[in-house]
Amino acid sequence: MKSYINILEVRDLCVQAGGKNLLDHLNLTIPDGEVHALLGQNGSGKTSLMMTIMGFSGYTVTQGQILYKGQDITEFDICERARLGIAIAQQRPSTIDGVKLRSVLLYILRNEENPEERLVKLAQTANMEGFLDRSVNDGLSGGEIKRAELLQLLAMSPVFSMMDEPDSGVDIESLALVGGLINKLFSPDEKRKAKRNSGLIITHNGKILELFNIDKAHVMHNGSIGCSGNPAIILDTISKYGYEECVRCIGRQ
Ligand SMILES: Nc1ncnc2c1ncn2[C@@H]1O[C@H](COP(=O)(O)OP(=O)(O)O)[C@@H](O)[C@H]1O
Numbered sequence: 001m002k003s004y005i006n007i008l009e010v011r012d013l014c015v016q017a018g019g020k021n022l023l024d025h026l027n028l029t030i031p032d033g034e035v036h037a038l039l040g041q042n043g044s045g046k047t048s049l050m051m052t053i054m055g056f057s058g059y060t061v062t063q064g065q066i067l068y069k070g071q072d073i074t075e076f077d078i079c080e081r082a083r084l085g086i087a088i089a090q091q092r093p094s095t096i097d098g099v100k101l102r103s104v105l106l107y108i109l110r111n112e113e114n115p116e117e118r119l120v121k122l123a124q125t126a127n128m129e130g131f132l133d134r135s136v137n138d139g140l141s142g143g144e145i146k147r148a149e150l151l152q153l154l155a156m157s158p159v160f161s162m163m164d165e166p167d168s169g170v171d172i173e174s175l176a177l178v179g180g181l182i183n184k185l186f187s188p189d190e191k192r193k194a195k196r197n198s199g200l201i202i203t204h205n206g207k208i209l210e211l212f213n214i215d216k217a218h219v220m221h222n223g224s225i226g227c228s229g230n231p232a233i234i235l236d237t238i239s240k241y242g243y244e245e246c247v248r249c250i251g252r253q
């Protein structure tokens with residue numbers, strides 16, 4: 001029986017890396033089944049938040065908790081968090097020389113009924129058939145890297161996905177494709193019928209958020225969430241007045 005309301009709850013989180021305070025008493029709640037957007041100026045701490053929730057070493061939690069499905073996972077390592085259904089698409093993932101994208105996907109899909117068939121279908125959806133036998137991310141353009149990351153997320157179909165600027169470096173024509181893949185990721189699937197997967201999408205650019213339903217947007221400022229609310233209103237304010245005005249408004253609160 002499900003005993004939680006929120007898929008993610010970050011409470012009073014303070015994080016340091018390299019002797020620097022990156023997150024400062026940050027609070028964030030994402031109810032189960034909701035997809036939220038995380039906006040904010042460069043250097044405000046968006047990537048650090050995602051990496052800390054995923055459990056990357058190098059980000060030291062000095063205060064606060066991360067709860068996933070109501071369970072405190074603050075001390076869990078990255079593998080445990082992945083097994084619980086948390087996954088990310090990085091903005092600039094590393095190249096993995098000698099490991100084919102096909103091998104990674106087949107490993108992810110190893111427990112499916114027909115992994116080969118499913119792999120081909122997913123690769124077609126992401127327009128990535130031509131990249132399956134190349135090393136992961138080797139020589140890929142910005143847009144291709146985003147599609148490769150999303151393809152792996154789609155294969156995993158995680159309960160909670162975070163993606164770091166899936167629209168950066170993506171040209172206008174490919175934006176619709178990337179938007180479609182994200183939409184698919186958050187649509188109810190065969191395994192969890194009538195249930196929307198949850199997520200957090202980090203972006204600078206409101207365009208991608210027009211392509212699917214976002215439940216709430218948050219603006220990060222100096223390592224914490226400065227403002228949360230209706231995505232359309234927040235995006236409209238940012239597009240009209242820029243982040244500078246957003247930051248001034250947060251400062252006045
Ligand atoms: N490992 C690290 N060591 C020291 N400083 C870091 C580290 N990672 C990020 N930072 C700094 O933390 C701040 C927030 O970075 P980041 O989370 O990447 O912001 P954003 O994704 O919003 O652009 C930046 O000033 C960045 O230089």
Ligand SMILES: [Mg+2]
Nearest residue numbers: 046047091164
């Ligand atoms: Mg970033």
